[in-house]
Amino acid sequence: MMKGILQFSHHLIEEAVNKGETVIDATCGNGHDTVFLSKVVGEGGHVYGFDIQEQAILNTRELLASQKIKNATIIKDSHSNAIHHLSVDQLTSLGGAIFNLGYLPGSDKGIVTKSETTILAIEGILTHLKENGVVVLVVYHGHEGGELEKRNIMEYVHQLDQKLHSVLYYGFINQKNTPPFIIAIEKRTN
Numbered sequence: 215m216m217k218g219i220l221q222f223s224h225h226l227i228e229e230a231v232n233k234g235e236t237v238i239d240a241t242c243g244n245g246h247d248t249v250f251l252s253k254v255v256g257e258g259g260h261v262y263g264f265d266i267q268e269q270a271i272l273n274t275r276e277l278l279a280s281q282k283i284k285n286a287t288i289i290k291d292s293h294s295n296a297i298h299h300l301s302v303d304q305l306t307s308l309g310g311a312i313f314n315l316g317y318l319p320g321s322d323k324g325i326v327t328k329s330e331t332t333i334l335a336i337e338g339i340l341t342h343l344k345e346n347g348v349v350v351l352v353v354y355h356g357h358e359g360g361e362l363e364k365r366n367i368m369e370y371v372h373q374l375d376q377k378l379h380s381v382l383y384y385g386f387i388n389q390k391n392t393p394p395f396i397i398a399i400e401k402r403t404n
């Protein structure tokens with residue numbers, strides 16, 4: 215059975231990230247990926263979740279509290295600053311990151327991720343990511359501004375040096391409208 219988009223995004227993280235590592239939820243939104251990541255890294259690991267929207271921060275903290283999850287820190291800041299919030303030790307154990315691009319479901323559709331900050335964030339994370347670590351982007355692009363972000367991100371990932379990174383595209387090409395797809399960037403071993 216082919217895995218759906220969210221299922222496959224989680225599968226990629228599970229394959230790359232080990233217990234005890236640090237991971238980043240770059241767009242915590244309602245917190246579903248934050249909860250997932252906290253389970254992947256276990257009690258000895260840590261999740262850093264970022265969002266620029268107060269509502270997303272509140273929703274994520276509430277979800278984490280309801281599940282008694284203690285290994286996550288939720289920060290109201292742009293993901294382009296993500297690596298500046300991590301200690302040197304955490305940066306050296308950075309196993310992966312996940313981005314869900316677009317807007318917060320059930321909220322202001324005017325607050326969306328933008329390619330400039332998304333790309334800055336990816337670049338920062340790739341600098342510190344462990345070998346064989348992975349950055350997973352779930353690209354929703356049906357909303358206003360989504361097409362531009364998609365185009366700029368595709369341009370950015372196409373030019374990544376294949377000696378340093380493997381870039382995967384995963385999506386269902388016969389789905390109607392503008393189905394989301396995955397871009398995953400794996401840091402190769404030297």
Ligand SMILES: C[S@@+](CC[C@H](N)C(=O)[O-])C[C@H]1O[C@@H](n2cnc3c(N)ncnc32)[C@H](O)[C@@H]1O
Binds near residue numbers: 317318328
């Ligand atoms: C598709 S939603 C994320 C959904 C989330 N992963 C979940 O499981 O509910 C995208 C989120 O990105 C946030 N966002 C937009 N620009 C951002 C930025 N520069 N840094 C961090 N988060 C941002 C939005 O506020 C929104 O909550």
